[in-house]
Amino acid sequence: MTELLQHIVNTLILGSTYALLGIGLTLIFGIMRVVNFAHGELYSFGAYALYFVGVMLGLNFFLALIVAVVLGCFAGALIEVVLLRPMRGADIDTTMLVMIGAMIVMQNGEQFVWGGVAKSVSTPFPELPLVIGSISVSWLRLFVFCAALALIGVSYLLINRTKLGKAMRATFQDRDAASLMGVNIQFIYMATFAIGSSLAAAAGALLGPVYVISPQMGNLASLKAFAIVILGGLGSIGGATIGGFLLALAEELGAGYVSSGYRDAMGFLIIIVVLLFKPTGLFARAERIG
Amino acid sequence: MKRLVPYIALAAFASVPLWLHDPYLLNAFITTGILIVAAMSLNLLLGYTGQLSLGHVAFFGIGAYTSALVSLGFDVELIGGIRVVHEPWPVWTGFVIGTLVAALCGYAVGKLSFKVRGAYFVIVTISFAEVVRLVALNWVELTQGPLALTSIPPMTLGFPGVGYLDFYSKQSNYYLVLAVLVVSYIVIQRLVYSRVGRAMIALKENESLAVSVGIDVTRYLVLAAIFSAGIAGAAGSLYAHYLKIIDPDVFAFLYTVTMVIMVISGGKGTLAGPIVGGLIFGFIPVAARSFATPEIQWILYGLLMIIIVFVLPKGIVPAVEKWFSAPNTSVDPEPLQAKMHDTP
Amino acid sequence: MSTMPSNASQPVLSVEHIAVHFGGLIAITDMSFVVNQGEIVSLIGPNGAGKTTAFNVITGFLRPTKGEVRYKNTSLSNLKPHEVTSLGLARTFQRTSVFQSVTVFENVMIGLHRRSRSTLLDTLLALPREGRAEAELRSLAHELLEIVGIARRADELAGSLSYGDQRLLGVALALATDPSMLLLDEPVSGMNATETARFMELLNKLHGRGMSILLVEHDVPMVMGVSDRIVVLNYGRIIAEGPPAAIRGNPEVIRAYLGEGASRHAAH
Numbered sequence: 001m002t003e004l005l006q007h008i009v010n011t012l013i014l015g016s017t018y019a020l021l022g023i024g025l026t027l028i029f030g031i032m033r034v035v036n037f038a039h040g041e042l043y044s045f046g047a048y049a050l051y052f053v054g055v056m057l058g059l060n061f062f063l064a065l066i067v068a069v070v071l072g073c074f075a076g077a078l079i080e081v082v083l084l085r086p087m088r089g090a091d092i093d094t095t096m097l098v099m100i101g102a103m104i105v106m107q108n109g110e111q112f113v114w115g116g117v118a119k120s121v122s123t124p125f126p127e128l129p130l131v132i133g134s135i136s137v138s139w140l141r142l143f144v145f146c147a148a149l150a151l152i153g154v155s156y157l158l159i160n161r162t163k164l165g166k167a168m169r170a171t172f173q174d175r176d177a178a179s180l181m182g183v184n185i186q187f188i189y190m191a192t193f194a195i196g197s198s199l200a201a202a203a204g205a206l207l208g209p210v211y212v213i214s215p216q217m218g219n220l221a222s223l224k225a226f227a228i229v230i231l232g233g234l235g236s237i238g239g240a241t242i243g244g245f246l247l248a249l250a251e252e253l254g255a256g257y258v259s260s261g262y263r264d265a266m267g268f269l270i271i272i273v274v275l276l277f278k279p280t281g282l283f284a285r286a287e288r289i290g
Numbered sequence: 291m292k293r294l295v296p297y298i299a300l301a302a303f304a305s306v307p308l309w310l311h312d313p314y315l316l317n318a319f320i321t322t323g324i325l326i327v328a329a330m331s332l333n334l335l336l337g338y339t340g341q342l343s344l345g346h347v348a349f350f351g352i353g354a355y356t357s358a359l360v361s362l363g364f365d366v367e368l369i370g371g372i373r374v375v376h377e378p379w380p381v382w383t384g385f386v387i388g389t390l391v392a393a394l395c396g397y398a399v400g401k402l403s404f405k406v407r408g409a410y411f412v413i414v415t416i417s418f419a420e421v422v423r424l425v426a427l428n429w430v431e432l433t434q435g436p437l438a439l440t441s442i443p444p445m446t447l448g449f450p451g452v453g454y455l456d457f458y459s460k461q462s463n464y465y466l467v468l469a470v471l472v473v474s475y476i477v478i479q480r481l482v483y484s485r486v487g488r489a490m491i492a493l494k495e496n497e498s499l500a501v502s503v504g505i506d507v508t509r510y511l512v513l514a515a516i517f518s519a520g521i522a523g524a525a526g527s528l529y530a531h532y533l534k535i536i537d538p539d540v541f542a543f544l545y546t547v548t549m550v551i552m553v554i555s556g557g558k559g560t561l562a563g564p565i566v567g568g569l570i571f572g573f574i575p576v577a578a579r580s581f582a583t584p585e586i587q588w589i590l591y592g593l594l595m596i597i598i599v600f601v602l603p604k605g606i607v608p609a610v611e612k613w614f615s616a617p618n619t620s621v622d623p624e625p626l627q628a629k630m631h632d633t634p
Numbered sequence: 635m636s637t638m639p640s641n642a643s644q645p646v647l648s649v650e651h652i653a654v655h656f657g658g659l660i661a662i663t664d665m666s667f668v669v670n671q672g673e674i675v676s677l678i679g680p681n682g683a684g685k686t687t688a689f690n691v692i693t694g695f696l697r698p699t700k701g702e703v704r705y706k707n708t709s710l711s712n713l714k715p716h717e718v719t720s721l722g723l724a725r726t727f728q729r730t731s732v733f734q735s736v737t738v739f740e741n742v743m744i745g746l747h748r749r750s751r752s753t754l755l756d757t758l759l760a761l762p763r764e765g766r767a768e769a770e771l772r773s774l775a776h777e778l779l780e781i782v783g784i785a786r787r788a789d790e791l792a793g794s795l796s797y798g799d800q801r802l803l804g805v806a807l808a809l810a811t812d813p814s815m816l817l818l819d820e821p822v823s824g825m826n827a828t829e830t831a832r833f834m835e836l837l838n839k840l841h842g843r844g845m846s847i848l849l850v851e852h853d854v855p856m857v858m859g860v861s862d863r864i865v866v867l868n869y870g871r872i873i874a875e876g877p878p879a880a881i882r883g884n885p886e887v888i889r890a891y892l893g894e895g896a897s898r899h900a901a902h
Contacts, residue, residue, distance in 0.1 A: 035409045086600065092409055093342045097554060097599050100547055104592030112585040219543075223420065226413050261428035268417035268424075275406050275414050477758060484757040484764070485743075485750045485771075492744045495733040502693070502727070504719035504748040504811050513754075 002134040007252045011245065013141045014252065016148035017203045019244030021221060022228030023155050023237050024199035030235025031172045031192045033092055034084060037099040039200050040221030041106035046072045046201025047208030047217065048110060051119050061124050065147070065205050072201020073194045080193035085186070103222070110215040118212035144206045151202055156237055158195070168192060172235055200225070220264055227267035230274055246270075296475075299565075303468055307461040315576070316460045322572025323467040324529050327474050328545075329552035329564035331521035334478055336550070337559035338487060339514045340494035341404075345415030346522060347546040348399075348422045349392040353523025354530040354540050355426060355433060357381075357388030358442045361531070366431045381446045385527045392523020393516045400515030404508055416543070423541030438537035445531040463532050470528060474521045479561055481517065490514055551591075555598045557605025566606050644671040646815055646846050647692070647723070652701035654687050654870075661687045662870040665701075669815070669848050674841055676849040676857040679867035680890065685850045686728070688867065689819050692848070693725045694718040705815070720748060724813035728820045731804030734793035738784060738803055741792050742775040745810030749774065775810070782806040782836060798829030805836065815846040822853050834860055858882065866890070 021043060028036050049071045054064030083102055087095050125139040159165040170178040171188045179185050204217070211217075228247050232239025247267050255263035310316055332346045363378035403414045426433045433439060445466060448454035457463050481487050489510045492500035501507055530536045548571060556567025574594070578587045602609055645668035654662040662684045669675045679685050690696035692703050694715040703710045705723050713721070733741050752767035779785040782802040787795060792803055801821055808816055822830045830853070837847065837860050851857045857864060858878045866874040866881060868890040874881055881887055 029409070033409075035412065083596065090603075093412075094599055094603060096342070096409070096412065097550065098596050100550075101592045101595035101599070104544075104547070104595070105589050108585040108588040108592065112583070112589065223413075223416060227417075230410070230413065259428060262424060265421050265424040268420045271417040272414055272421070275410055276402055480758050480760060484768075485747055485752065486754065486757060488740070488744045489747055491736060492733055492747075495735060496730055498695070498715075499727060499730060499733065499807070500744070501695075501715040502719060502725050503745045503807055504716045505744075506714075506716045 003256065005135050007256050008249075009135055009137055011249045011252045013137070013145045015245030015248030016145050016152070017207050017244075018224065018228055018248050019152055019241040020148055020199045020203040020206075021225040022232060022240035022244045022247075023152065024196035024203075025222075025225040026229045026232065026235055026237070026240040027159075027168070027192050027199075028196040029229060031168055032084070032189055034099065034193075035092060035096040036193075036196070037096065037222050038079065038102040038106060039196070039225050040218030040223070041103050041110075042072055042076060042197045042200040042218075043204035043221040044110060044213070044215065044218035045075055045106065046204030047213040048114060048119075048204075049201065050205040050208050051114075051121055051213055055119070055121055061121075065202075068205040069198050069202045072205075073198035075201070076197025077190050077194040079197070080190045084189070084193065103218075107215055107218060114215065116215065118214040120212045121209040123209050141210060144210060147206055148203070151199065152237075152241055155195070155199065159237060164188075164191060220267075224264075224267050227271045230271050295562075300472065304465075307464050313460055316464060318573060318576045320460065320463050320467050320532060321529075322568060323464070323471055324525050324532070325545075325548060325552065325572055326565055326568035327467070327471050327525035327528070328522050329549045329556075329568050330471075330474055330478060331518045331525065332546075332549045333553045333558060333560075333564045334481070334518045334521070335514050336553055337557075337563065338482055338490040338494065339511055341407075341511065341514075342412050342550075343415040343515075343518075344412050344543070344546050344550070345399075345417070345419030346518075346549055347541055347543070348415075348419035349396055349519035349522035350526040350529070350545065351419075351422065351426065351536075351538075351541040352395055353388040353392040353526030354536050355388075355439070355526075356391045356523070357384035357527035358439050358530040358536055359432070360384035360387050361443050362439065362441070364432055366429075381443050381531060382448075384531070385445065385524065388527035388530075389520050389524040392526065393520030395523075396515040396517075396519020397512060399519070400512040401508075404511045404515075416546075419541055419543070419546065423538050426538040426541060433538070436537060438535050439530075440535050442530050442534045442536065444534065445528070457531070467528055467532075470524055474524070475561065477517065477521070482561070486510065486513065547595075551595050551598070553605075555595075555602070555605055557607035557609075560605070560607045560611075563605050563607045570606075645669065646671050646706055647848065648704045649688075649692065650702050650704065652688070652691055652698045652703065654684070654691060654696065655699045660870055662691075662698075665867070665870075665872055667865045667872065667875060669846055672841070672844045672846055673862045674837065674847045674849065674860055676851055676861040676864045677867060678851055678854065678857055678864060683867040684870040685867055686819065687870075689725070689817060689850050693723065693817060719811050719813075722812070722814040723817065724808035724811045724815070725817040726801075726804040726808050726819055726821060728823065732792040732795075732800050732807065734791070736792060737789055738779065738792050738795065739775055739788040741803055742778050742806050742810050743771060745778075745807035746771045746774055748811055778806045778809055781809065781839070783832065796829075798825050798832065801825065801829075801833065802836065809840075813845075815848070816840065817848045817850075819850050820852055821849070822851065822856055830856055 021039070025036060025039050028034055028039070046068050049068035050064050053059045053067045054061055059067065079102060083098050084095065087098055123140050125143060129136040129138045130142060159168060167178065167183045167188050168191070170181065170183055171185060175185060200221075204221075224247060228240055228243040230243075231246055232241070232243030247270065250266040250270055251263050254266040306319060307316065310319070328346070328350050331349075332343065335341050335343050335346075359376070360379050361381045361384035363376050365373070365375045367373050399415070399418055403411060403418070406414060427435055429435070430437075445457040445463075446454050457466050482490070489500065489505045492503070492505055493507045493510060497507055526540070529540070552567040552571050553564050554567070555570060556563030556565065571591070574591060575587050578590060582590065647669040649665055649667050652662055652665045653660070665688060667675070677685055677688060687696065691698045692710070694710055694713055694717070705718075705721055708721060710718055710721075733744060736744070750767045750771055752764045755761070756764040756767070776785065776788070779788055782805050784795075784799050784802050784806070787799060792800065795803060805816070805818070805821070822833050825833065834856060841847065849857065849861065861878055863875065863877055864881045865872055866884075866887050873890055874884045874887045876884075
């Protein structure tokens with residue numbers, strides 16, 4: 001029982017960051033129809049940005065987090081303008097190849113700049129965990145959970161309550177109609193990719209200090225993000241949030257009760273099963289965004 | 291003239307071990323040749339049926355592990371305490387069984403995953419490859435996990451009482467790979483220049499129309515997956531017996547990416563494309579090794595990939611063909627198109 | 635193609651109480667009609683009347699909510715589209731009716747898919763039967779291009795053909811499956827007068843060979859000219875059925891379709 005409770009607590013923390021990853025990808029995939037293999041690299045970019053600003057430049061941890069997210073946003077906008085804008089109208093496979101190229105360049109760029117040795121980031125949180133009954137949670141993880149939830153809330157408000165969000169939803173529904181209504185599609189695409197990237201960077205910056213930061217950390221992140229999007233259905237923030245928690249739950253339970261070696265297999269098994277039996281995702285009523 | 295190109299190329303490649311004695315370069319030729327066979331198999335799916343499988347390395351790895359395990363033997367206990375013991379078999383049976391098991395996996399994956407298309411198909415295939423990689427990593431009793439399967443015997447051909455042919459030397463392995471490459475080329479050529487190939491092209495071009503003329507789309511997709519996976523498995527088997535060691539990294543996503551970029555850069559849907567693209571991308575590390583660290587090599591690789599997609603989206607072979615046929619055609623020939631003109 | 639029109643009045647295709655609902659939307663209410671052996675029947679109706687839906691149901695691309703389609707007494711209910719084709723029922727498409735990026739000749743070769751007698755083994759081992767089967771297909775392909783009248787274009791890319799020629803190639807593709815009945819989806823829409831005339835000539839030629847034909851069409855004069863019988867659809871319901879002369883005088887049809895058609899023609 002205690003063990004199960006501990007798994008659930010871990011699930012909530014891991015799931016909240018997975019949700020961030022998933023929301024970022026579901027926006028990009030849903031609105032732009034780009035299969036973004038570089039998503040995981042923006043996740044590790046966020047972690048390295050935190051390391052650079054927080055450890056090397058010595059900025060305050062919380063400020064460094066914010067800077068990392070902003071840098072992720074700029075990196076995303078840059079990728080969109082340089083790599084994706086010229087590829088408008090190309091088929092989905094072609095842009096996918098470009099993004100795989102970007103993934104290879106970014107990952108090896110990180111390896112080149114930072115070396116293969118994993119980096120760790122110290123945080124201002126106390127070492128001793130918070131203990132409630134038989135459950136223990138580190139303060140850092142608790143902070144990660146709260147920060148991730150706050151960012152999920154911000155994304156939700158951004159999409160549902162702002163003019164930009166409204167334009168994004170319109171573009172998702174019908175690009176041509178949105179364009180006719182005066183929505184600047186080029187800008188919406190750039191904004192979408194920038195927001196999606198900054199969410200991935202946020203997930204990386206939040207999880208980086210929990211684990212360690214290495215060039216390979218982005219490898220599985222892209223694929224996990226796809227698992228989350230597929231679970232939650234395309235273009236749904238609520239779906240991606242639930243998908244993130246479900247993937248985390250499957251991984252925690254898989255690692256706890258099956259074998260820790262198969263932790264990462266859970267996401268892939270979920271993808272295979274969901275796509276083969278309910279290709280629209282578990283929670284999608286129809287393709288919609290919001 | 292154009293008909294002679296494959297024979298001239300074959301003669302040129304067959305002569306390589308006669309004048310090239312640098313073991314490093316010969317090794318590069320062999321591993322590149324193995325990857326070209328894998329890329330050719332991917333081209334059958336990607337180029338002719340239009341389905342982008344990014345889990346193709348799974349079939350390569352399955353072929354490699356199956357072939358290695360058949361020739362090494364194993365002793366595992368399955369769930370429920372059933373013990374399976376396998377004594378080592380001759381290496382060539384490993385090659386055959388590895389090919390067949392990979393083809394069987396191709397059948398199963400094809401049967402299941404062609405329900406979804408486009409981006410979802412891509413993601414299902416990657417997931418399949420990752421699951422297989424994690425099994426190879428974690429089923430230590432069978433695969434030795436991260437410790438790798440070692441002392442894999444080199445390929446041997448022959449039968450008891452008749453005599454054996456061992457492939458120890460680099461030269462002999464070179465010819466073995468070349469032979470498998472030629473056979474794979476012929477198999478793929480036979481397929482794509484027949485009604486099977488026409489059916490594949492039809493379903494890539496316009497699925498509804500293909501169905502309306504009575505083509506059973508699923509059947510031909512699965513057929514392509516079977517041949518594609520089988521040939522990839524054969525390449526994997528060659529790889530295992532040439533390197534004599536394999537670990538779960540043979541399932542790495544980057545190998546699939548390498549195959550894909552070989553196909554795309556050379557020209558998908560052309561027979562020569564994977565060979566041309568394969569030689570280029572196989573020898574980039576060789577050319578770059580003197581001045582670049584592995585990271586820089588990979589960065590160059592990734593940049594080149596982006597540049598090729600931007601500049602030559604149809605690949606080198608169609609571009610060259612277009613160049614040669616430019617004066618007498620006004621229309622833009624699709625990659626396949628140019629090929630289908632010389633159907634024998 | 636061997637049966638002569640003499641043994642007509644034998645229904646080959648019968649559509650029995652078909653209904654199609656898309657969620658709450660009712661596309662077809664209750665549709666029944668037959669096409670007899672060797673007959674040209676046209677299904678007409680204003681835009682959105684349910685013509686294309688009916689067409690897709692008959693060819694197995696869409697499952698009806700209710701009812702059944704029978705072809706030569708075989709129910710098509712549980713057949714996949716490619717299986718419907720193999721019963722001898724071939725269709726053309728409204729828009730993308732050809733494989734754009736291969737040659738006209740290769741298009742017909744693709745269409746002849748089911749006619750080849752070579753097996754996978756023949757293909758892989760290059761057995762003599764493969765060569766014979768391919769040679770047979772090539773001569774059939776030439777023959778079909780002659781029939782529809784675009785043999786001169788055999789080596790051109792299908793995508794580079796004129797609109798009318800693409801439609802003719804679409805018919806050649808359908809004929810390649812060796813059908814006993816053709817279903818044509820708005821074959822002359824977008825054609826100019828010369829092209830339409832050529833097309834009608836082809837239809838008459840096929841009719842003369844005993845082919846049963848179901849046309850779904852917009853072009854009323856063309857339909858009046860070639861059809862033996864006309865079925866008029868409006869709002870998913872059959873509102874009239876009969877020979878062209880009777881349809882021309884039917885007040886309900888004039889109101890529902892021709893009236894609207896006339897005003898639409900006037901608007902152009």
